[in-house]
Amino acid sequence: MTESNQVNYNNDKIFDLKDFVILVKKHWMIILSMVIISSLFLLYLAIKAKPVYQSSASLMIDRPTRMSSLDQFFGMMGMDREFYPNQIHLLRSHPVARRVVQRIGVDKFLAKERELKWYEKLIPGQAAQDYSQKSADELFAMAVANVRDTLSVSQVKGSGVFNIAFDDYDPFLATLKANALAESYIEEVIESGINAKQRTGESIAKQLPELEKKVTASEQALQAFQKQHKIFLPEGGDELAVQELGQKSARINELKRDKLSLESVYRRIKSVASQPDKLARISALLKKPEVINQKGNFAKAQSLVSELGLIYGSKHPKMKRAVETKRLAQIEYYSILQTTADSIIADYDSIVQEIIYEERGFSSIKGEITSNNELAFEYDALKRDYDYNKQIYSAFLKQSKETDAVKTASVQTINAKVTNKAILPTSPYKPNKKIMLLIGLMVGLLLGLGLAFLLEHFDNTFKSSEEVENKLDVPVIGMIPNISEKDSDVSPALQFIEAPKSAFAESIRTLRTGVLLSLPDHEHKSILVTSTVPSEGKTTIAMNLAHSLSHLGDTILVEADLRRPMVKKNMGSKNQTGLSSLITGESTFANSIVVDIRSKKLHILSSGLIPPNPLELLSSEKFEALLDQLKEKYKFVIIDCAPVMAVSDALVLSQKVDGVLFVIKHESTPSQLVESAVTRLKRISAKVIGVTLNRLKTNKVRYGRYYKYEGNYYGHYGYNSSSKDTSQRSA
Numbered sequence: 001m002t003e004s005n006q007v008n009y010n011n012d013k014i015f016d017l018k019d020f021v022i023l024v025k026k027h028w029m030i031i032l033s034m035v036i037i038s039s040l041f042l043l044y045l046a047i048k049a050k051p052v053y054q055s056s057a058s059l060m061i062d063r064p065t066r067m068s069s070l071d072q073f074f075g076m077m078g079m080d081r082e083f084y085p086n087q088i089h090l091l092r093s094h095p096v097a098r099r100v101v102q103r104i105g106v107d108k109f110l111a112k113e114r115e116l117k118w119y120e121k122l123i124p125g126q127a128a129q130d131y132s133q134k135s136a137d138e139l140f141a142m143a144v145a146n147v148r149d150t151l152s153v154s155q156v157k158g159s160g161v162f163n164i165a166f167d168d169y170d171p172f173l174a175t176l177k178a179n180a181l182a183e184s185y186i187e188e189v190i191e192s193g194i195n196a197k198q199r200t201g202e203s204i205a206k207q208l209p210e211l212e213k214k215v216t217a218s219e220q221a222l223q224a225f226q227k228q229h230k231i232f233l234p235e236g237g238d239e240l241a242v243q244e245l246g247q248k249s250a251r252i253n254e255l256k257r258d259k260l261s262l263e264s265v266y267r268r269i270k271s272v273a274s275q276p277d278k279l280a281r282i283s284a285l286l287k288k289p290e291v292i293n294q295k296g297n298f299a300k301a302q303s304l305v306s307e308l309g310l311i312y313g314s315k316h317p318k319m320k321r322a323v324e325t326k327r328l329a330q331i332e333y334y335s336i337l338q339t340t341a342d343s344i345i346a347d348y349d350s351i352v353q354e355i356i357y358e359e360r361g362f363s364s365i366k367g368e369i370t371s372n373n374e375l376a377f378e379y380d381a382l383k384r385d386y387d388y389n390k391q392i393y394s395a396f397l398k399q400s401k402e403t404d405a406v407k408t409a410s411v412q413t414i415n416a417k418v419t420n421k422a423i424l425p426t427s428p429y430k431p432n433k434k435i436m437l438l439i440g441l442m443v444g445l446l447l448g449l450g451l452a453f454l455l456e457h458f459d460n461t462f463k464s465s466e467e468v469e470n471k472l473d474v475p476v477i478g479m480i481p482n483i484s485e486k487d488s489d490v491s492p493a494l495q496f497i498e499a500p501k502s503a504f505a506e507s508i509r510t511l512r513t514g515v516l517l518s519l520p521d522h523e524h525k526s527i528l529v530t531s532t533v534p535s536e537g538k539t540t541i542a543m544n545l546a547h548s549l550s551h552l553g554d555t556i557l558v559e560a561d562l563r564r565p566m567v568k569k570n571m572g573s574k575n576q577t578g579l580s581s582l583i584t585g586e587s588t589f590a591n592s593i594v595v596d597i598r599s600k601k602l603h604i605l606s607s608g609l610i611p612p613n614p615l616e617l618l619s620s621e622k623f624e625a626l627l628d629q630l631k632e633k634y635k636f637v638i639i640d641c642a643p644v645m646a647v648s649d650a651l652v653l654s655q656k657v658d659g660v661l662f663v664i665k666h667e668s669t670p671s672q673l674v675e676s677a678v679t680r681l682k683r684i685s686a687k688v689i690g691v692t693l694n695r696l697k698t699n700k701v702r703y704g705r706y707y708k709y710e711g712n713y714y715g716h717y718g719y720n721s722s723s724k725d726t727s728q729r730s731a
Contacts, residue, residue: 031448038444051428099184178422276334477514477690553635562614565607578608654686
């Protein structure tokens with residue numbers, strides 16, 4: 001097999017939806033059977049299974065309203081997020097389960113002895129139990145295990161409400177367990193809290209004297225340091241100095257920003273000195289409100305002089321008054337410009353002086369802080385040690401007082417209460433018959449599909465022409481549909497001649513065309529028809545092919561299967577002479593050959609009497625001479641031969657003919673045997689012109705749609721797939 005064919009074959013093996021539909025149609029009985037069996041079995045289990053009841057109670061648990069002094073001091077508030085998960089573990093804990101059993105009683109957990117029914121014995125875990133040989137501790141442990149195994153706890157999202165549910169065969173016991181667990185949890189929380197505080201109090205009582213000594217020692221060390229250095233550092237003194245230092249720094253930065261904003265204007269004013277006309281060009285001065293106002297007055301005076309100049313002369317009284325007004329307005333405008341410029345210069349000088357003053361104050365404060373750093377650090381270390389020891393001592397002392405209060409009164413730090421008590425269930429919780437039936441359907445479907453895939457996987461027969469061509473590297477030149485005996489009164493070997501308008505006959509014509517195109521250079525064609533094993537339909541193919549070729553010229557059908565001859569039987573001939581007697585010389589050519597009454601151009605040379613040595617006869621020179629004589633006389637020589645894997649006759653005859661037509665029965669012959677047979681022929685250089693896929697099950701493979709279309713097509717033009725209809729219409 002070539003590499004390209006191997007690649008194409010692998011691509012064809014990719015499973016797609018069409019293949020899946022074909023698989024389901026092919027094995028639908030198996031799939032349906034598995035679905036029915038699985039559904040009925042699970043439905044039987046659901047009906048016969050012992051009903052289970054579920055009862056549930058609701059418990060609300062609030063977080064602790066207060067924490068102990070030590071918990072607050074050591075920062076245990078971070079454990080709050082784990083509070084509710086811890087409560088779930090506590091509800092499922094062994095101590096709470098023991099309280100439930102003690103509250104209900106062990107005897108309630110012991111099932112009543114009774115004889116099991118026959119169908120209950122089929123269900124796993126339904127065997128009757130004998131409690132008489134068990135001790136009280138064992139029975140108590142079994143009851144505790146029952147509580148823990150049948151319990152389910154769930155928290156309502158976003159709240160402190162917990163649902164406590166129990167499953168049991170006894171609905172009354174399930175209700176008792178749900179209510180008992182809620183009460184037992186509350187008792188366990190209270191008792192464990194009291195015991196923990198008592199143990200904490202005992203530990204604290206042992207540590208208090210040592211802590212008191214540490215507080216006294218650290219206080220004495222702090223007082224000795226103050227007396228030695230004769231200093232008094234008030235609490236927060238350094239913080240105030242640092243705060244003042246920060247304020248000074250912020251003020252200096254603010255003044256520097258103001259200085260920077262005025263600096264460019266200051267330098268321009270200094271550069272023009274007392275020149276009013278140049279001051280009027282500084283944009284920062286022109287933005288001042290007073291300058292803008294006076295500049296407007298000056299502009300009005302200028303505008304008035306311009307207007308009067310168009311009407312009056314320079315010596316006119318109105319003109320003189322207007323010119324004088326303009327002069328005064330100009331003097332006032334320049335005066336305001338100069339005043340504004342002087343004001344900016346003064347502001348700038350003031351900012352510079354204030355920056356110098358603030359920087360001196362900043363340096364002074366910084367020096368004071370630096371000079372006291374060493375003493376301050378040592379003092380702070382002693383102060384921190386004293387404060388820490390004092391806080392620990394105070395926390396332990398407060399916790400000791402709280403523990404003493406617990407001894408006289410039960411203080412519940414966790415607030416838990418039952419919000420909904422469990423009630424007696426009226427209907428079983430499971431088994432759910434609908435769900436089990438649905439599961440049965442799904443399981444049956446999966447098992448059926450799995451079995452179908454398994455059967456398909458181990459099916460090593462040929463199911464399509466692509467498989468044949470890819471595995472054998474031989475073209476498929478014919479696909480012959482299966483003939484059902486119910487739909488046909490004609491023998492399959494005579495289908496072509498008796499039902500010429502059937503789909504079977506048309507497939508024979510297609511095969512004839514393939515044979516002719518495979519041997520285009522031979523005027524007289526000799527074709528050997530063989531198969532892998534018996535019962536693949538090679539004789540049927542040979543006879544129908546011979547009938548079809550007889551329409552194109554003189555044809556002879558040679559029955560060379562001298563071991564199990566079927567041509568004479570299918571033709572209904574009683575002639576005892578044939579190929580064997582003709583080779584041995586016991587009969588003549590004219591006595592051995594029979595003309596078919598249905599087609600005058602078809603002659604038949606049957607096998608004759610079965611000889612004891614068929615292979616020797618077929619290998620003899622007389623047979624070869626006879627075959628040469630037949631090739632000269634007839635245009636087509638069709639030879640029906642024994643299967644390749646049965647005997648060696650086909651291997652011998654394949655060397656004497658122009659081509660070999662290989663017949664494979666669809667979905668019947670294992671592919672390994674077929675490959676071995678074709679390999680034998682190729683090994684001796686036999687010319688295999690093609691393969692015919694016989695008895696094609698068109699209702700099971702991908703060719704079904706093609707043949708259905710073909711049948712409709714030929715039926716429209718007078719052809720029918722059923723030979724019975726054809727024969728009736730002919731009659």
